[in-house]
Amino acid sequence: MxxxxxxxxxxxxxxxxxxxxxxxxxxxxxxxxxxxxxxxxxxxxxxxxxxxxxxxxxxxxxxxxxxxxxxxxxxxxxxxxxxxxxxxxxxxxxxxxxxxxxxxxxxxxxxxxxxxxxxxxxxxxxxxxxxxxxxxxxxxxxxxxxxxxxxxxxxxxxxxxxxxxxxxxxxxxxxxxxxxxxxxxxxxxxAIPRTSRRGEIDDGFGSLLFGRPSLEPAHGVSVVHFTDRRPFHPMRLHDCIDVLLDGVVRVRGRVWVASQPDAALWLESAGGGLRVGNLGPWERDRDQEVVVITTSADATKITAALRSALVTDEELGLITELDFADPFADWHEEMEL
The missing domain is CATH 3.40.50 (Rossmann fold)
Structure with a gap:
């Protein structure tokens, strides 16, 4: 059956x-x-x-x-x-x-x-x-x-x-x-397209721009698609989280923090609620991908906040020697209800 x-x-x-x-x-x-x-x-x-x-x-x-x-x-x-x-x-x-x-x-x-x-x-x-x-x-x-x-x-x-x-x-x-x-x-x-998910769960390592939405701002709605090839400083990423919550409809992000080089972390928020999960080990080269849909927050400020949370050139050169304080270390929850 x-x-x-x-x-x-x-x-x-x-x-x-x-x-x-x-x-x-x-x-x-x-x-x-x-x-x-x-x-x-x-x-x-x-x-x-x-x-x-x-x-x-x-x-x-x-x-x-x-x-x-x-x-x-x-x-x-x-x-x-x-x-x-x-x-x-x-x-x-x-x-x-x-x-x-x-x-x-x-x-x-x-x-x-x-x-x-x-x-x-x-x-x-x-x-x-x-x-x-x-x-x-x-x-x-x-x-x-x-x-x-x-x-x-x-x-x-x-x-x-x-x-x-x-x-x-x-x-x-x-x-x-x-x-x-x-x-x-x-x-x-x-009318549901063949490419629709039909209950399929994403593994978190594919593109986060589902269905190729327009990135052009319209009617006060903006989409930020942030990518980078260097890690986030964990404390600076934590400090910029408020920017990802106020006036934002949705955040979905696969992130790499310098204090956890082997773990792919998952950020997801809607309204004022935030989830942080662990996707497991990286399945490919480490990178950042964060997608933000906002109706009132300034998209340029969101991009600037995320960019400022990345490690600097100096920190990158010393990354194996630095001891990063990590507020995300004990904040993981499994991405299930």
Whole structure:
């Protein structure tokens, strides 16, 4: 048995999963409600039947491992899965990557009225009463940006203004879009390009400019693509992090710090939330690649701050002798939920 899954993500209530299900009557429909997950309770609807699960450890990983994955592995055929608003589809696809389940597509619903404010805001999930567990420190921005960025197709709840359109063009240029009021799910899925990720997880060592977005500024939106062949000074990189958070929609970066020559570090931020992960040993020559999408921050200041964080010629000449203070040494977290 092998399920073919269409994941429907989004931070807003919508009927897209139902539309997909109605367009594919032989499919199954699954919904998850994680609003009580912090108390160890998960509600799941599968083909209209409610199941209430009580977990010893209320966390997203447990929900995926103990419920969703076994359920999907038991189904043969297409399954429409409406994800809880707090779920990022990349984490779900990572969990599915070692199973026989095929991800046919990820469809994300974008609330045209609130998405940009959420994507550049500093509210945490806890501020909205939505965190998945006691230690869930994610921001709303991390969730909504991750949902839109990882999608194969986007459904907008209403017409997008020029700024939102430009941001989505830079964040996910290849994803076809439709308005919710005029949704044709068959044509939407058919419009997904062959090169779309369809649940595939990036290893972090490829180009970070997904879909070749335009780098030209437009409607106040700018893209910084910073590359270099020398390492960052760890303290100076740490000191310039605030520049990567204020007025920024998204940062994705593969970085090399002088204090950890063998480790490729991963920086990722949305709104005011930052993740630092370890990609493992370098798979090729060491380099820097940082992509920043901003709606209000000065792109030239971001570039200048990153460049000033690189080691100097003198430091480079003494790099094996210097003892760098490294605030990133104990800041790594695995890039999974």
């Amino acid at each position: 092998a399920a073919r899954v269409v994941l429907v993500a989004g931070f807003t209530h919508h009927d897209v999963a139902d539309e997909l299900w109605r367009a594919s009557p032989e499919s199954s429909l699954v919904r998850h409600d994680l609003s009580s997950l912090a108390d160890g309770v998960v509600r799941r609807w599968a083909d209209g039947r409610l199941t209430v699960l009580e977990l010893a450890h209320g966390c997203v990983s447990c929900t995926l491992r103990l419920d969703l994955i076994p359920l999907l592995e038991s189904i043969d055929g297409r399954v429409i899965v409406q994800l809880d608003p707090m779920l990022e589809p990349e984490a779900v696809c990572f969990a599915l990557s070692e199973t026989s389940v095929e991800v046919e597509a990820v469809v994300t619903v974008v609330d045209s009225a609130t998405w940009l404010g959420d994507a550049t805001g500093t509210d945490s999930l806890a501020d909205r009463g939505m965190r998945a567990a006691e230690g869930d420190e994610r921001t709303v921005a991390q969730v909504v940006v991750g949902q839109a960025e990882f999608a194969d197709a986007l459904v907008l709840t209403g017409p997008a203004d020029a700024v939102l359109t430009t941001v989505l063009d830079r964040l996910n240029p290849d994803a076809p879009r439709q308005l919710l009021d005029a949704l044709d799910v068959v044509s939407l899925l058919s």
